[in-house]
Amino acid sequence: DNIVYDLAALLISFCGLAIRCLVVGYKPKNTSGGNVRKQRAEVLNTRGLYSIVRHPLYLGNFIIWVGISLVFRTWWMTAIVGLICCLYYERIAFAEEEFLRKKFKYSYLQWAAATPAFIPSFKNWQPAKLSFSWKKILGKEYAGFFAIIMNFTAMKILMSLIKNRHLSIEPVWVVLFGMGLAIYFTLRFLKRCTHVLDTPDR
Numbered sequence: 001d002n003i004v005y006d007l008a009a010l011l012i013s014f015c016g017l018a019i020r021c022l023v024v025g026y027k028p029k030n031t032s033g034g035n036v037r038k039q040r041a042e043v044l045n046t047r048g049l050y051s052i053v054r055h056p057l058y059l060g061n062f063i064i065w066v067g068i069s070l071v072f073r074t075w076w077m078t079a080i081v082g083l084i085c086c087l088y089y090e091r092i093a094f095a096e097e098e099f100l101r102k103k104f105k106y107s108y109l110q111w112a113a114a115t116p117a118f119i120p121s122f123k124n125w126q127p128a129k130l131s132f133s134w135k136k137i138l139g140k141e142y143a144g145f146f147a148i149i150m151n152f153t154a155m156k157i158l159m160s161l162i163k164n165r166h167l168s169i170e171p172v173w174v175v176l177f178g179m180g181l182a183i184y185f186t187l188r189f190l191k192r193c194t195h196v197l198d199t200p201d202r
Contacts, residue, residue, distance in 0.1 A: 003170055006071060006156070010176075013067030013148045019060035020144065023049050025137045026128035029202050044104045046111045048128035053120040054097075054112060058089040062118075064148060071155040093117065130202075139197035142187035149180035 026049075030042035049056040062085045069081035100108045114124055153173050160168045190196045 003172060005073075006152070007172075009067050009070035010148070010152055011067075012070065013064045013152070016060040016063030016065075016067060017141065017144055017148060019049070019063065020057055021137050021141055023056045023060070024140050025132045025134070026130055027136070027202065028130055041100065041103065044100065044107055044111065046115075047126045049120075051115065051124050051126040052122050054115050054117045055089070055093050056120075058093060059118055059120070061085070062089065064144075068148070068151050068155065071152060071159070089118075133199055133202055135197045136199045136202050138187055139191045139199065142184055142191070146180045146184035149176055153177045 026047075027045065028043065031045040053059055062082070065081050065085050066078060069078040072078070097108075097112070101112075115121070153169070153176070156169050156173050157167065160166070187197070
């Protein structure tokens with residue numbers, strides 16, 4: 001059934017988001033793994049998911065995009081999306097690792113030698129030092145949550161227009177989009193206009 005397949009693909013993307021949440025929710029302040037525009041880190045992050053894979057955020061992003069690509073129902077589209085993600089994140093990861101190698105030297109080399117870049121290995125698992133912060137998740141990942149739903153909805157609309165030459169979309173996507181939009185604006189308001197989601201220690 002089409003809707004079951006699409007919801008399974010959505011679940012795969014949410015698994016990628018869950019990986020991101022496990023990274024962000026446990027991440028200490030001023031550590032590697034939280035850079036956006038500029039490389040910076042006061043402490044090398046080697047615990048939690050960083051103890052089993054060096055780039056868990058990019059692994060999560062990769063799974064998110066693979067889930068979205070499954071909507072097209074063609075193996076070659078998923079293969080292309082996967083290849084593009086690998087090339088893109090490999091370049092970013094290379095730049096980040098150069099920065100970490102120069103800053104943390106032997107500590108980085110020791111961790112990198114024991115920790116794979118993108119395919120997790122659980123033999124060196126070390127739990128995170130801090131407790132999980134839901135505030136951090138809600139304040140950081142709400143945009144990514146809505147982006148997944150928005151991309152799925154957009155893909156369904158596009159495929160409908162190409163295949164049927166008119167707009168036709170299942171009600172479940174309308175409901176999911178409406179709920180996602182409401183959650184997005186609620187969390188955006190709390191993040192920008194209140195202190196409810198503040199996490200000064202993270």
